[in-house]
Amino acid sequence: xxxxxxxxxWKTLTAWLDERLALDSIREYVTHKKVPVHxxxxxxxxxxxxxxxxxxxxxxxxxLLVYYxxxxxDAFESxxxxxxxxSFGWLIRSIHSWSxxxxxxxxxxxxxxxxxxxxxxxxxxxxxFSGIALLGISLAFGFSGYLLPWNTISFFATxxxxxxxxxIPWLGPVLTRYLRGGSSVGGATLTRFFGFHVALLxxxxxxxxxxxxxxxxxxxxxxxxxxxxxxxxRNTKAPEIPFFPDFLLRELMxxxxxxxxxxxxxxxxxxxxxxxxxxxAPAPAGIRPEWYFLAPFYTLKLIPGHxxxxxxxxxxxxxxxxxxxxxIFLPLWAVNRSGSLRKKLVVGAGVTLLAYxxxxxxxxxxx
Amino acid sequence: xxxxxxxxxxxxxxxxxxxxxxxxxGSFIYPVIRFLNPPPVSEAAVNEVVAGKVxxxxxxxxxxVRFGDNPVLLIRVSQTEWRALSAVCTHLSCIVQYQPxxxxxxxxxxxxxxxxxxxxxxxxxxxxxxxxxxxIRENEVVITQT
Numbered sequence: 001x002x003x004x005x006x007x008x009x010w011k012t013l014t015a016w017l018d019e020r021l022a023l024d025s026i027r028e029y030v031t032h033k034k035v036p037v038h039x040x041x042x043x044x045x046x047x048x049x050x051x052x053x054x055x056x057x058x059x060x061x062x063x064l065l066v067y068y069x070x071x072x073x074d075a076f077e078s079x080x081x082x083x084x085x086x087s088f089g090w091l092i093r094s095i096h097s098w099s100x101x102x103x104x105x106x107x108x109x110x111x112x113x114x115x116x117x118x119x120x121x122x123x124x125x126x127x128x129f130s131g132i133a134l135l136g137i138s139l140a141f142g143f144s145g146y147l148l149p150w151n152t153i154s155f156f157a158t159x160x161x162x163x164x165x166x167x168i169p170w171l172g173p174v175l176t177r178y179l180r181g182g183s184s185v186g187g188a189t190l191t192r193f194f195g196f197h198v199a200l201l202x203x204x205x206x207x208x209x210x211x212x213x214x215x216x217x218x219x220x221x222x223x224x225x226x227x228x229x230x231x232x233x234r235n236t237k238a239p240e241i242p243f244f245p246d247f248l249l250r251e252l253m254x255x256x257x258x259x260x261x262x263x264x265x266x267x268x269x270x271x272x273x274x275x276x277x278x279x280x281a282p283a284p285a286g287i288r289p290e291w292y293f294l295a296p297f298y299t300l301k302l303i304p305g306h307x308x309x310x311x312x313x314x315x316x317x318x319x320x321x322x323x324x325x326x327x328i329f330l331p332l333w334a335v336n337r338s339g340s341l342r343k344k345l346v347v348g349a350g351v352t353l354l355a356y357x358x359x360x361x362x363x364x365x366x367x
Numbered sequence: 368x369x370x371x372x373x374x375x376x377x378x379x380x381x382x383x384x385x386x387x388x389x390x391x392x393g394s395f396i397y398p399v400i401r402f403l404n405p406p407p408v409s410e411a412a413v414n415e416v417v418a419g420k421v422x423x424x425x426x427x428x429x430x431x432v433r434f435g436d437n438p439v440l441l442i443r444v445s446q447t448e449w450r451a452l453s454a455v456c457t458h459l460s461c462i463v464q465y466q467p468x469x470x471x472x473x474x475x476x477x478x479x480x481x482x483x484x485x486x487x488x489x490x491x492x493x494x495x496x497x498x499x500x501x502x503i504r505e506n507e508v509v510i511t512q513t
Contacts (some may be wrong), residue, residue, distance in 0.1 A: 063402055085406040088398035256391075 001208070032141050033243035036223040043113035044247075045254040052255045053103035054205070056262070057141075060096040061198070068148070070194035072187045075150035076276040083273060097271035099262055100142060104292050106258075107135050108357075115330070115350040118341060119222035123260045125331040127219065130212040132328050142290055144197040150190060155277035156287045158193075159185045167313040186279065186332060225341060261298055288364065296320055299365030313336050327353070408479065415511040418451075419502060428463030430509060438462055439499055439510055440472065444483060451499035451510045452485045458492040 018024050037043060067086060069078040082089035111131065114120055120128040147158045162185065166176040181188030223238045231238040241247055289297050295315075303312040328335070334346045413435030424430060429442040431454050438454040442465050452472065454462050461476035471488065472481040480489040485496035502509045 059399075063399065087401035087404060087406065088404060091398060092402055303448060 030244040031242065033217075033220070035221050035241040035243050035247040036153055036227060037239045037241050038224060038227045040113070040117055043109075043117060045251055046110040046113055047216075048251045049254055049258050050106040050110055051107060051209075052104055052258065053099050053262075054209075056098065056099045057103060060092050060099065062123060063092050064096060065198065070148070070191050072150060072190055072277075074147060075190060079273055081147045091266060094266035094270040095262060098265045098269075100145060101291070102258070102262060102265075104138055104142060108137055108292075111135060112350060112354060115346060116143070117222065118334075118343065118346065119224075120331040120334065121222065121341065122227075122331075122335070124215070124219050125224055127212060128331050129328070130208050130215065133208045134205065134212060137208065138344070139292065141197065141201050141205075142292065144193040144201065147185075147190060147193045147292055149273060150198065150277045152277050152281070152284055153274055153287060155185060155279070156283045157289045158189065159283075159288060160287070161293070162189070165318065166315065167311050168317060169314070184279070214269035225343070236342045270289045291361060291365065294364035295360035298360045298367070301364075411483050414508055417506040421506050421508060424508070427467045427470070431462065431466075434499070434510060440465060440496075440507065441501070441510060442472075442483065444470075449501040449503075449508065450483055451501045452481075453497040453499070455496075456492055457487075457494040457496065458490070463496070 014023075035041070064082065066340070067078055067089070069075060071344075079093065082093055086089075086328045114128065114131065138262075143158075143161060146154045162176050162179045166172045168175065177183065179192070181192040188359075227238050288294065299320075300313060300316045304314045305312050307315045330346065330349070334342055336342055368511040374482065386486055395483065416432060416434050416439075418430075418432045418441050424441065424443040426443050426445050432439045432441050432451075440452050440463060442450040442452075444450055451490050456463050456474040456479050458474065458477055461472045461474050463472050463479070465471075466473045470483065471483070472483070473479070474481075474490070474492065478490045479487070481493040481496055482488050482490065484497055487493075487495060498513055500511045500513045502511065
């Protein structure tokens, strides 16, 4: 009798909530959402993993904000204070740094899996465009966050990084000055980067993330062309599993796995702080950007000072610009005039880019 | 009706997964709560402070002096008489000021009034102001803990 009463109360409560929060329609929607099942289903988890790591970034970032002070006098000392005096401060900061790197790695894996599974096809072009925007914002997060501890490595990496656009005629010097908040990297750059990192970029990220997720909800998760082809030949529906609870539970297990890896990395290899930046000290040996900027960094190193009367760096920048534009507009050139997919061309481009990024990143790291 | 033989196992796994999830959630929340708790910052122990030259303060006037992390109200009562008191009102920690016209110490926040001995004369302050000792050393005004 007692159990029955409890059950009745629970039903009354859920009915009360259903009426006010429209939970019925959400439940209905979630139970009808399906995820395709095939040999490449595992790659679908990387979008969720990137989102999960972004969530960790938001939480640990807010926690770090409690103690961080964005001035050249205090920034380094405040991070030092977090790492040495605040309970679990070293862990929170280490998780923030490791998670940032894992998030960008996961975003790259997600992007390449979209390319190789041909998930950018009609009508999902804007899912791809918003995803590329999210990757760009993530890289900007990495670049702006790198300076915040105000240590020697980050100071000089920012000096070099903000100098690169200066080679663009007309616009370059203005852009560099805009990024630095003055003619050189200093206190104005730090407060500017801090503003970008904690206000501007999170705002943009939220906007594009909502767009990206809404479009995925609208058009559902893409089924690869060969799976579609097989089911067409067999005259059956492509195999799929319910998003809730089947796929969500798989995703949750993946998140727990990532969390375990993150915990081990953050605890066993705590992110070092280095030496406080000094604008009047010579740059130490081994200055290099974060790993995800190593490939363009190494490429620029290889380009000679002048190419056909043009500055080498400018030529490099134009090259990167053309390459980036071609990559952004991939869904548009991946289909020919008759509407069929240029599979070989897309896979070839994907493999080439992957090979270039991994080889040049490794060379940039070791040389 | 016979019970599904897998049912108890399913219930046990459900409990193990559920409690594992709750415990892991606790292990995430605990460091966050500890992180937000501000660590004690050791204050530099200050026993005496030089408040300036004797001639810097005219008779029947006062000024706020830094004593370590605490503000102290230094009053030159007359040519030879000096007084130093904690400048933190005992009511709600506003900083008090010396009013030369009434020769009293006044807190503007809630109209608390103290006399020059730091005793509460009027208003809501519950306790007197803490007194410091004042010495003149080679024409310098030195405030020390009593």
